[in-house]
Amino acid sequence: MNTEAIDGRMLFAIPKKGRLHEKCIELLAGADIQFRRHNRLDVCLVMNHPIALVFLPAADIPSFVGEGNVDIGITGHDVILEAKMEGRVTEMQRLGFGKCALQVQVPEIGPIKSVEDLAGKRVVTSFEVLAGEYFDRLDDRLQITGENKTKIEYVGGSVEAACALGLADGIVDLVESGDTMRAAGLHAIATLIQSEAVLIKSTVPKNPKIVPLIDLIASRIAGVVAAGKFVICSYNVSRDKLHAALIITPGRRAPTISPLEEENWVAVNSMVEKNKMAAIMDELVKVGAEDILIFKLDNCRV
Ligand SMILES: Nc1ncnc2c1ncn2[C@@H]1O[C@H](COP(=O)(O)OP(=O)(O)OP(=O)(O)O)[C@@H](O)[C@H]1O
Ligand SMILES: O=P(O)(O)OC[C@H]1O[C@H](OP(=O)(O)OP(=O)(O)O)[C@H](O)[C@@H]1O
Incomplete structure (x- = not known):
């Protein structure tokens, strides 16, 4: 693809493989960003927006965005810190996937029980910056210096x-x-x-003309993320039990309450967090709600 084809387009970096790739493709579909990736090319044009997708290793995306070579991207918070790019990129949105922790691990059976025991020994990692800073601080605290300091060695996988x-x-x-x-x-x-995983943009955008498009895409992505977090809970309840039921389902802003043809009964519709849905249904049954239904959201702007 020649550079003319991408001229003027917003460049959007997506992890080309690994743990974040599939989820990013789902997110693009949810935000109606349409593209066809020919022969696994690493740059492809979006058909319905002036955007080009750039497929890159997740670990390279923070510097591409931070240095303004691409405008926005999706990557892990961990690799932003590892690339020392936290000052040069803005995290616009947490995406709710790719959740993990960077941890110090040692053999379960063995003499090392704490990081203090490990200080001064050999540590292997793909995160040599973060591990280096962590063990530097630990060595300082334990007054370990020179040759005796913890040895950090990089491996790629x-x-x-x-x-x-x-x-x-x-x-x-x-x-x-x-x-x-x-x-x-x-x-x-x-x-x-x-x-x-987070959606990031450069702290100092190179091309101010694309700022509105960045905001539009960020808002669409926020909608897809919110739709994944919430469900709609609908139920019928008699008016004397309504107060107790609304304490369980107060909604994000407020629940929708509609009268039923049956006297003294109302229907309630309320957004609830997906991961609390089962407990909320149990509580609603306890206070006398009936006909409880849960509806998935395909998309939303909240
Ligand atoms: N087990 C995991 N669970 C959730 N998220 C993860 C996990 N491992 C890595 N990640 C996230 O995904 C990012 C990319 O990691 P991954 O190991 O997929 O990268 P890669 O090196 O590009 O791919 P590969 O391992 O296939 O070479 C990490 O920086 C982290 O944010
Ligand atoms: O706690 P778990 O769910 O088992 O996930 C942890 C594993 O995932 C990541 O590697 P990945 O499988 O992506 O492959 P890699 O070693 O090639 O990076 C990470 O480096 C761990 O090895």
Whole structure:
């Protein structure tokens, strides 16, 4: 693709593979950003907006956005800190996926029980900046200096194998379910940061003309994220029990209450958080609500 084709378009960086890729593709579909990626090309034009998508490794996206080479992007909060780009990118929206923690892990069976025990030994990681800063502070606190300081070594992947291979006394790596860590016989002894996927833009946009388009896309993405977080809860309840029911489902702004043909009965519609839905239904049954239904949201602006 020649550079003329992307001239004037807003450049939007998307992780080209890995843990965040599929979720980003779903998010683009939800925001009606239409594209066809030919032959896995890393740049492709959006058909219904003046946008070009740029598929990049998640870890490279913070610097591409921070240096203004692309306008917005989706990546992990962890790699923004690792790239030291927190001052040069603005996190516009947390996206609710790619949730994980960067943790110090050591063999479950062994002499190291705390980070203090690990200080001064060998640590293998893909996050050498964050791990380096963490162990520098720890070494300082424990007055470990010079040759005795903790040795941080970089590997690009399969970090969890380092202890079993005798390359490290501990590792710093991402944990979500904990399955990888447990399978490698490791356990966590400290957490450096919590992370999730975020929508970012450059702190100083190169092209002010595209600011309205950035805001439009951010608002659409916020709508898709909110639609994933909430459901609509609908139920019938007699007026004498309405007060108790509304305490359980107060809604985001306020619930919608409509009279039923049956005297003294009303129908209630209210937005509730998806992850609280089962408990809310249990509570509604207890206070006498009936015909409780849950509806998924496809999209919203709230
Ligand atoms: N187990 C996980 N659960 C949730 N999110 C994760 C997990 N592992 C990584 N992430 C998030 O996804 C981002 C990209 O990680 P991933 O390992 O997929 O990157 P990659 O190196 O581009 O892909 P690959 O591992 O396939 O080479 C991380 O920076 C982090 O924010
Ligand atoms: O706690 P869990 O749910 O098991 O997830 C943690 C694993 O996920 C990430 O690696 P990934 O599987 O993306 O592959 P990688 O080692 O190639 O980066 C991370 O580096 C851990 O190895």
